[in-house]
Amino acid sequence: MNIAIIGAGFTGLAAGFALIQNGHSVTIFEKDIAPGGLAIGYKEKEWEWTLEKHYHHWFTNDNSVLSLAERINYPVLIKRPKTSVYVNRHIYQLDSPSAVLRFPELSFGQRLRMSTVLGLLKFSPIWKPLERFNAATTLPSAMGKKPYEMIWEPLLINKFGAFADDVSLAWFWARIYKRTPSLAYPEQGFLAFASALTESFSTHGGTLHLKTEIESLLSEKAKVEVAIKKGKKTEKHIFDKAIVTVPSALFLNIAPQLPSSYQASLGKLKSLGAINLILRLGKPFFTDNTYWLSVCDKKSPIMAIVEHTHFMDKKYYNNEHILYLGNYLPRDHTFFTQTEEEILNAYDPFLKTINPTYKTTLIGMKAFKAPFAQPVIPVNYSRMIPGMQTPLPNVFLANIDQVYPWDRGTNYAVELGEKVAQLIRN
Ligand SMILES: Cc1cc2nc3c(=O)[nH]c(=O)nc-3n(C[C@H](O)[C@H](O)[C@H](O)COP(=O)(O)OP(=O)(O)OC[C@H]3O[C@@H](n4cnc5c(N)ncnc54)[C@H](O)[C@@H]3O)c2cc1C
Incomplete structure (x- = not known):
């Protein structure tokens, strides 16, 4: 079969890799300059390794991607970096049951109740009955109002904004159930891994067209016609089948034949964009070696602060200290049109409460913006998921x-x- 894949993110790359190994003819079309999609990376000229535009790591139980890396002999590093929370203007390590039981901002009874609920979610593989409850009402009644309001409510609000109350308990379960204290990372970064995967795909006879945006696709006479804009001309290619891996809203844009009822059901799916401002610093931002800081403060302008070089060695980045300032935001948020300097100005007073002098060692910064980054998962989402067919x-x-x-x-x-x-x- 002659198959087209739209998008060279990890879905498109994995589908292409599997199909090419089965003897099909596969062409991947990607509008960006490199493969990787949301996990794409870049490299400053002084750096040895590539760095993700948005912070990325794997959990050690991410078996599908780890097994793919193994199949192409790609080296993966495993480390246990420090994960912390920012509560009441303090940073506390909170990445193990014993750390939860020692957490000083809650009474022993509150800690015990919260750990029991987290433990139940961590060890129960059953999620389906949870999907009809929303996290914002179930969690405070299960774990107690104070722990919820101190830690989990700010996290839900910082992540989902106006949608925080809609998020299903099944989504929350998945976050707790899957988390592992040790994390994995592909040597040289996700872009290098995506490139290695692409190379293996090409060696097996697959074709990847970068900088090639699909304008439209039509399904006709048992074939699929894929149209690409080339300068002022439109080029058309015919395939037996096509796999679309772009976000649902973009699928609606490129497939005009989709019936209106299907368009309406995809139109109901909600998602947020992501903005990461990357700071290159001469000195560490966190003095306690924290890698990941979840900001449990509803008023904070930042959701998470991630010091990548407290996970991967700074020697791969010219001994610079790399800091991500991460946010999920609605696509009409002003940050999407603002410069790096404007965004940093908005973050600066908050950052100074943690490290008053960080700016004196600033080497450079870059902002990366992804309009479709985080699906919002409401209650009973299983009834809304679009099928693959x-x-x-x-x-x-x-x-x-x-x-x-x-x-x-x-x-x-x-x-x-x-x-x-x-x-x-x-
Ligand atoms: C801030 C942030 C942090 C994350 N952290 C992690 C993490 O720590 N660990 C982890 O494993 N995952 C993480 N993720 C999630 C992960 O990046 C995504 O789930 C995953 O990359 C999705 O892959 P995909 O192929 O399905 O989609 P995408 O990566 O979105 O790929 C779709 C591709 O389609 C292309 N495309 C779009 N329109 C067209 C068109 N018309 N023609 C041609 N090409 C087109 C896009 O350029 C893109 O390359 C994170 C994501 C974000 C945003």
Whole structure:
């Protein structure tokens, strides 16, 4: 079969890799200059390794992506970095049951109750009955109002903004159930890993067209016609089947034949964009070696602060200290149109409460913005998930909206890519 894949994120790459190994002819079209999608990286000229535009790591139980790395002999590093929370203007390590039991901002009874609820979620593989409850009402009644309001409510609000009250308990379960204290990272970064995967795909006979945006696709006479804009001309290519891995809203834009009822159901799926401001610093930002800081403060302008060089060695980045200032935001938020300096000005007073002198060692900064980054998972989401088979014959959808109950992640992108490849083969 002659198969087109739209998008060279990890879903598209994994689907392409699986199909090419099964002897199909596969062409991947990617609008960006490099593969990797949301996990794409870049490299400053002084650096040895590539760095993700948005912070990325794997959990040690991310078996689909780790097994893919193993199959192409790609080296993966495993480390246990420090994960902390910012509560009442203090930083506390909170990444193990014993750390939860020692957490000084709550009474012993409150800590015990919260740990019991987290323990139940961590060890129960059963998530389906949880999806009809929302996290914002169930968690305070289960773990107690104070622990919820101190830690989990600010996290939900900072992550989902106006949608925080809608988020399902199944989404929360997935975050607790899957988390591992040790984390994994592909040597030289996710871009280098995506490039190695692409190389292996090409060696097996696959074709990847970068800087190639699909304008539209039409399903006709048991074939799929894919249209690419080339300067002022439109080039058309015919395939037996096509896999679309772009966000659902973009699928609606490129597939005009989709029936209105299907358009309406995809139109109901909500998502947020992501903005990461990366600071290159001459000195560490966190003096206690924290890698990941979840900001439990509803008024903070930042959701998470991630010091990448407290996970990977700074020697790969010219001995610079790399700091991500991360946020999920609605696509109409002013940060999407602001410069790096304007965004940093908004963050600066908060950052100074943690490290008053960080700015004196600032080497450079870059902001990266992704409009479709985090699906919002409301109650009973299983009834809303689009299927991989679309109403258009021979056109399949495999994207970030379909990895439920899991939260988005490259591991699930790989799993989904392999699943859609299997569906096509059958
Ligand atoms: C801030 C942030 C932090 C994250 N942290 C982690 C993490 O720590 N660990 C982890 O595993 N995952 C993480 N993720 C999630 C992970 O990056 C995604 O779940 C995963 O990369 C999704 O892959 P995908 O292939 O499904 O989609 P995408 O990566 O979105 O790929 C879709 C591709 O389609 C291309 N495209 C779009 N329109 C067109 C068109 N018309 N023509 C051609 N190409 C097109 C896009 O350029 C893109 O490359 C994070 C994501 C964000 C935003």
